[in-house]
Amino acid sequence: MKILITGANGFIAKNLIAQLKVEGYDDLLVCNRNTTDGAMEKYIKECDFVFHLAGVNRPENNNEFTEGNVEFTKTIIDMLQTYSKNVPVLFTSSIQAENNNAYGESKKKAEDVIFNYGKSSGAPVMIYRLPNAFGKWARPNYNSVVATFSYNIANDKSITINDEDHLLELAYIDDIINEFILSLNGQGRKVGEFYEITTTTKITVGQLANKLYEFKSSRENLIMPSLANQFDRNVYATFLSYLNKDDFSYYLNKNEDNRGWLAEFIKSKEMGQIFISKSKPGITRGNHWHHTKVEKFLVVQGEGVISFRNINDDKVIEYHVNGENPEVVDIPPGYTHAIKNTGVEDLITLFWACEIFDQNNPDTYREEV
Template sequence: MKILVTGSEGFVGKNLRSELKNRGYEDIFSYDRETDEKLLDKYTKECDFVYHLAGVNRPENYEEFMKGNYGFTSKVLNLLKKHNNQSPVLITSSIQAKLDNPYGRSKKAGEEVIFEYGRETGAEVYVYRLPNLFGKWSRPNYNSVVATFCHNIANDLEIEVHDPEVELTLAYIDDVVEQFINALDDQVVKEDKYCKVPVTHEVKLCKLAELIKSFKESRENLYLPDMGDEFTKKLYSMYLSYLPEDNFSYDLTMHQDERGSFTEMLRTEDSGQISINVSKPGITKGNHWHHTKNEKFLVVSGQGIIRFRDIYSEEVIEYEVSGDKLEVVDIPTGYTHNIENTGDTNMVTVMWANECYDPDNPDTYFLEV
């Protein structure tokens, strides 16, 4: 299948093209404002499907709205008619097509001309009235408040929240692209004559700003955002794409002594924390037990022995562990335990605890194994 994508270098175009390639579509005709206009005639002659994503959002004058959103759409459709090419055409419109403003009127005109084209030629047409979109490669300080907030907060710039109570309806770019690719097989979700993305998210502007700020703070307090919430998960993925290239990494606090080090990596509100423990050769750590706190140990480098003893028993249980054979060892409650490095190199252990460390309630009691 040969696929034409207009607006190929835009936010939606880049995400769509990358996923089409991921799914094995190789013949993609990319057309953008920098493309030689003569190629559009060739592309509209040969293509089997059209994604018409090109449009004008922020022109220098209002006349460009109609020229870009109606005029260019008409040009693409006329070229398809010229070549008697009845390929399906998918076009991106906007929920603002309902509004009586220059942008809305231009998007509405684009909708009408494509519906007329479908009636005249019999070609399948898909018109998506999209809400505000968010996701990677969205341009900040352009037409997306989400991109602007992510970019500014990630780069230590101020944001402006004019009306905190404004509620946004947002669609995530991966959900949009999924629907667009489904259209290749005529698998679309329709509401009346319009196609729609069934998964959207409602969020107030103040909540949006608060969430993105919490992503930045997570590098300091180590609390991972709530990945069980779909919107938070998607927004966090977007936020990371706006980090400055020299700021992908961040330091952790290493608690070091003659035995090695202990470093917290992640904290969560409901799933505990993950830490990295480094033990030097011959060193034994632990010799304590817990009432409710439980842990999982995973030695990823070096070798050692994990020992357990029920605090009311004299029997010692041993597990040999090594980075050569990755296995998780559960640390049960009511058992005093320790871990000894029996090798000649540092032993590195990934440790998970079911609760974050609380110095006021550590639930940790010293007792030799």
């Protein structure tokens, strides 16, 4: 199957092309602003399906709406009809088509061109009136508030909020692309005249901004906001995609002494925290117990022994661990415990605790194993 994709350099098309390639669609005919009329004509003659994703969102003058959204659509449809190509066409319109503005009116006229093609040719036409789309590769400061906020916040730039309570309806790019591929295979979800993205989320502008600022702060305070729902995971992925290429990493604060060092890695109000330590040969860490706090230890380098003793008796339990055989050791409450480096190299250990350390209520009591 040969698939023609217009607007190939755009946000939605880039994601669609990437996924089509992943799914084995290799014969893609991509069209962008630099595609010649001759090449476009050749593509039309060859194609078996059209994703018409090109459009104008932010022109210098309103005439460009007509040229980019209406006239270009007419050009594609005229070519299809000239060569009797009654192939399916999927078109990305906008919820703005319902509104009385220059952009919305141009999208509505383009919709009419597509619908008329479907009626005259009998070919399937799939028109999606997309809400605000977001995800990786969207251009910031253009047509996506999520892209703009993500880019600016990730790069320490200010954002402008005119109305914190303004309600947005957002569609994530992966959900959009999944729906498009369903339509490619004749399984799109049609409601009335139009096809729909079934998964969208409503959120206020203020809530969106706060969420993104929390993600930004997590690189400093190490506290990750909840990612329990898919929308939050989608927004977090989008935020990370706008980090400057020289700013992917950040350093942890090491607490260093003659034993080695310890650093907190990540914290979560729901899942506790993870930290990492390096202990020199012969060094012992721990010798304390907890009433309720529980932990997990995982040695990733070196050799060591983790010792336990129920504080109510004298019996010592030992687990010999090493980095070559990953073994997670649970630390139950009521057991004083310690980990000692028994090898000849530094001992690197990952620790998980079920709660973020609270200096005012540490639930940690010194006692030798």
